[in-house]
Amino acid sequence: MLATIWFVLWCLLWAVYFVLDGFDLGMGALLPFLARGEGERRVMYNAAGPFWDGNEVWLIAAGGVTFAAFPKTYAVMFSALYLPLLLLLFMLIFRAVSFEFRNKIDNSLWRRFWDLVHFLSNFVAAVLLGVAFANLFKGIPIDQAGVFKGTFFTFLSPYALAGGVFFLFVFMLHGALWLCFKSQDQLQERALAAVCLLWPVVLVLLGAFLVLTSFYTGTFGVYLERPVLFAIPLVAVAGFVGVKAMFTRRKFLMAWLCSAVFIIGVTFFGVVGMFPNMLISSLDPAFSVTVFNGCSSELTLKIMLGVALVMVPIVLLYQFWAYRLFSHKLDADEIASDKHAY
Amino acid sequence: MDAAMLSRLQFAVAVFFHFIFVPLTLGLSLMVAWMETRYVKTGDEVWLKHTKFWGKLFLINFALGVVTGISLEFQFGTNWSRYSEFVGDIFGSLLAIEATVAFFLESTFIAVWHFGWKKIGKKLHCLCAWLVFFAGNISALWIIIANGFMQHPAGYVLRNGRAELESFRDVVANPYALGIFSHVIITAWMLAGFFVLGISAWHMLKETHREFFRRTFRMAAPFTLVAALLVALTGDIHGKNVSAYQPAKLAAMEGHWETAKPAPFYLLVVPNEAKEENSIEAIGIPGLLSFLSFGDFSAEVKGLKDFPKQDRPPVAPVFWSFRAMVAFGMLFIFMAFWATWQRKQEVPDQRLMKLLPWMIPLPYLSIALGWAVAEIGRQPWIVYKLMRTSDAVSPVPAEHVAITLTGFVCVYALLGLLDILLLIKYARKGPEEA
Numbered sequence: 001m002l003a004t005i006w007f008v009l010w011c012l013l014w015a016v017y018f019v020l021d022g023f024d025l026g027m028g029a030l031l032p033f034l035a036r037g038e039g040e041r042r043v044m045y046n047a048a049g050p051f052w053d054g055n056e057v058w059l060i061a062a063g064g065v066t067f068a069a070f071p072k073t074y075a076v077m078f079s080a081l082y083l084p085l086l087l088l089l090f091m092l093i094f095r096a097v098s099f100e101f102r103n104k105i106d107n108s109l110w111r112r113f114w115d116l117v118h119f120l121s122n123f124v125a126a127v128l129l130g131v132a133f134a135n136l137f138k139g140i141p142i143d144q145a146g147v148f149k150g151t152f153f154t155f156l157s158p159y160a161l162a163g164g165v166f167f168l169f170v171f172m173l174h175g176a177l178w179l180c181f182k183s184q185d186q187l188q189e190r191a192l193a194a195v196c197l198l199w200p201v202v203l204v205l206l207g208a209f210l211v212l213t214s215f216y217t218g219t220f221g222v223y224l225e226r227p228v229l230f231a232i233p234l235v236a237v238a239g240f241v242g243v244k245a246m247f248t249r250r251k252f253l254m255a256w257l258c259s260a261v262f263i264i265g266v267t268f269f270g271v272v273g274m275f276p277n278m279l280i281s282s283l284d285p286a287f288s289v290t291v292f293n294g295c296s297s298e299l300t301l302k303i304m305l306g307v308a309l310v311m312v313p314i315v316l317l318y319q320f321w322a323y324r325l326f327s328h329k330l331d332a333d334e335i336a337s338d339k340h341a342y
Numbered sequence: 343m344d345a346a347m348l349s350r351l352q353f354a355v356a357v358f359f360h361f362i363f364v365p366l367t368l369g370l371s372l373m374v375a376w377m378e379t380r381y382v383k384t385g386d387e388v389w390l391k392h393t394k395f396w397g398k399l400f401l402i403n404f405a406l407g408v409v410t411g412i413s414l415e416f417q418f419g420t421n422w423s424r425y426s427e428f429v430g431d432i433f434g435s436l437l438a439i440e441a442t443v444a445f446f447l448e449s450t451f452i453a454v455w456h457f458g459w460k461k462i463g464k465k466l467h468c469l470c471a472w473l474v475f476f477a478g479n480i481s482a483l484w485i486i487i488a489n490g491f492m493q494h495p496a497g498y499v500l501r502n503g504r505a506e507l508e509s510f511r512d513v514v515a516n517p518y519a520l521g522i523f524s525h526v527i528i529t530a531w532m533l534a535g536f537f538v539l540g541i542s543a544w545h546m547l548k549e550t551h552r553e554f555f556r557r558t559f560r561m562a563a564p565f566t567l568v569a570a571l572l573v574a575l576t577g578d579i580h581g582k583n584v585s586a587y588q589p590a591k592l593a594a595m596e597g598h599w600e601t602a603k604p605a606p607f608y609l610l611v612v613p614n615e616a617k618e619e620n621s622i623e624a625i626g627i628p629g630l631l632s633f634l635s636f637g638d639f640s641a642e643v644k645g646l647k648d649f650p651k652q653d654r655p656p657v658a659p660v661f662w663s664f665r666a667m668v669a670f671g672m673l674f675i676f677m678a679f680w681a682t683w684q685r686k687q688e689v690p691d692q693r694l695m696k697l698l699p700w701m702i703p704l705p706y707l708s709i710a711l712g713w714a715v716a717e718i719g720r721q722p723w724i725v726y727k728l729m730r731t732s733d734a735v736s737p738v739p740a741e742h743v744a745i746t747l748t749g750f751v752c753v754y755a756l757l758g759l760l761d762i763l764l765l766i767k768y769a770r771k772g773p774e775e776a
Contacts, residue, residue, distance in 0.1 A: 049453075050453040050457045054446065060415060067419065067426060067433075067434030071504070072430070074430060075427040078416065078418075078423060078426070079419060079737065082746075085416060086420060092409065093410070096409040097409065101760060148738075296435070299506070299508070300435050304438060307439055311443055312442065322453065325462070340457060
């Protein structure tokens with residue numbers, strides 16, 4: 001029971017991470033397509049400015065919880081996905097320093113270099129997250145001892161690549177919605193045009209990904225066994241429809257929140273579809289790491305549950321406060337005169 | 343090289359690089375919070391300019407601390423999966439608690455502090471600075487408690503082929519961890535003290551913003567002196583932990599081969615590992631090693647030869663790192679004392695002012711040496727007496743580790759260089775108009 005609660009919390013942590021870091025990854029991947037001129041580029045950086053660091057901690061928390069609650073899953077997952085995960089790590093490092101370094105030297109070549117780094121790192125990180133999760137849904141070749149038996153190219157199956165493209169576009173839509181909310185004038189109109197373009201693309205990709213999921217994974221089997229779980233994809237679809245309904249009425253914050261619901265729904269749909277597996281072996285189902293054979297001792301799970309039940313609401317509360325504090329529309333001239341801005 | 347050695351090198355690169363940025367974060371956050379408090383209390387705009395000047399350096403330094411920290415959490419899983427599976431029940435939960443209790447707090451409020459100058463009131467802004475300081479230092483506490491478990495496992499039981507939690511209290515109240523923590527934190531504060539002293543002295547010598555930097559010089563000098571003295575004191579206290587819990591490490595630190603009662607301390611020692619003796623051993627002080635290790639001039643100190651060869655740490659790196667660290671520690675006390683002595687002079691001793699900027703790298707170096715003693719001295723164990731480092735490594739191909747190790751070295755060298763150049767640029771630039 002405790003282990004199952006932790007499985008749900010684990011899923012929730014990833015979902016919150018995707019919602020929060022998803023929009024700044026998506027905005028970074030859109031940087032060269034939306035911003036014209038230095039002023040607009042700085043608006044895009046500063047739209048994520050006060051948030052990206054706190055957002056990334058959700059990844060650390062998700063990783064930490066995997067380690068704490070499911071040590072075997074953590075061990076097998078991280079060592080099996082060795083190269084993709086370290087590549088993701090390097091991308092996150094470059095993403096972070098592109099924020100910090102870009103405006104520290106007043107030279108246009110320097111800035112353009114970091115713009116390129118910013119775009120590439122966000123773009124690749126978004127794709128890699130999708131590739132990694134699609135591989136989890138599909139299963140990877142691990143043996144009885146949890147040793148990975150594939151190569152780097154094992155991860156680049158058509159389904160995994162589809163997952164990468166899907167995540168990238170979902171995050172770009174999410175980021176464009178955030179930019180609609182935070183920007184004004186021409187940049188906002190361009191962000192809205194991007195949303196209008198991205199929404200149908202995501203719709204098509206969503207359909208394609210669901211078809212591929214039914215073909216490549218056992219996800220739907222889990223849902224057919226417990227039909228009540230179909231509520232999860234329904235919530236996701238409702239969120240996605242809500243996005244369209246809201247952005248056409250120019251209610252951008254609401255549209256972004258609908259997109260957040262969509263992302264939470266999609267994450268739960270995929271992760272719950274693995275239950276009780278956390279790491280599916282494509283060699284033999286008996287080798288899979290499950291919630292029950294990979295979890296920590298009851299004492300650790302209890303203590304960690306206590307910590308999470310107290311701390312996570314507090315964290316959400318002050319992060320919500322910080323988001324409200326910086327929820328104003330950004331103005332290029334104001335940023336230009338602000339010595340503290342990125 | 344095999345995957346184990348490459349993984350050790352990779353972790354060493356990542357952790358030493360990470361710890362270039364962490365100590366300044368821990369110490370400078372305290373000083374910036376204090377400066378801002380002075381501003382809020384007195385309304386003196388000069389303190390506000392100080393807060394912003396040192397705060398900018400703090401932020402440039404902070405960025406790399408964050409990103410290099412994530413790589414460590416990843417590497418436990420990617421490179422040390424057998425270790426992770428073995429200790430995850432305890433070690434993993436400490437990391438998870440660190441993230442939820444401390445790291446969220448630090449990274450959220452650093453952003454509010456950075457971007458919130460016009461958004462929130464003075465007092466709330468100052469509170470953010472204190473929250474960043476507390477969160478950062480509490481974060482260090484949890485990480486060091488986790489390291490303490492590797493050094494001196496406590497509160498666990500071996501069950502299901504792994505170390506499972508038995509008493510959370512014993513894990514957290516591990517005396518070994520608290521010994522390292524106090525020593526590391528105070529050293530980090532001292533490092534920040536020398537950082538502020540060095541930059542202030544540089545500007546005072548250049549006659550640029552002389553009055554402005556006299557203020558931080560006067561403030562930092564006694565702070566640094568107290569910290570430098572406490573570094574020695576906490577080091578001595580922690581040394582006794584090492585004697586009690588890791589006698590092989592102590593013997594390697596001292597180049598002590600034969601068990602002796604009482605054991606003398608030699609000022610001049612050159613250990614020879616192959617011959618299991620010291621090539622040079624001179625100026626002995628009777629019973630001093632016994633006293634330093636156990637607080638008793640007649641206590642028995644175990645020698646390296648009493649440990650089976652396969653259970654001994656490599657002697658040379660541990661011995662030399664320890665000696666150099668202690669020598670630096672004495673230099674720090676001397677320099678901090680000199681600076682405190684001179685702090686109220688209208689024109690402080692020029693030799694001191696010329697030396698202080700060059701002092702800035704030395705605490706960094708001595709911290710790295712201290713960690714080398716702690717981590718190499720624990721070998722061949724990854725978890726002391728429970729798991730060998732060679733048994734802990736992931737089943738990943740050595741070539742993959744070689745690729746990522748090369749990546750770490752290149753990327754970190756580039757970013758480290760850029761970050762240090764930016765720090766120098768902004769340190770030399772001096773304060774901006776508030």
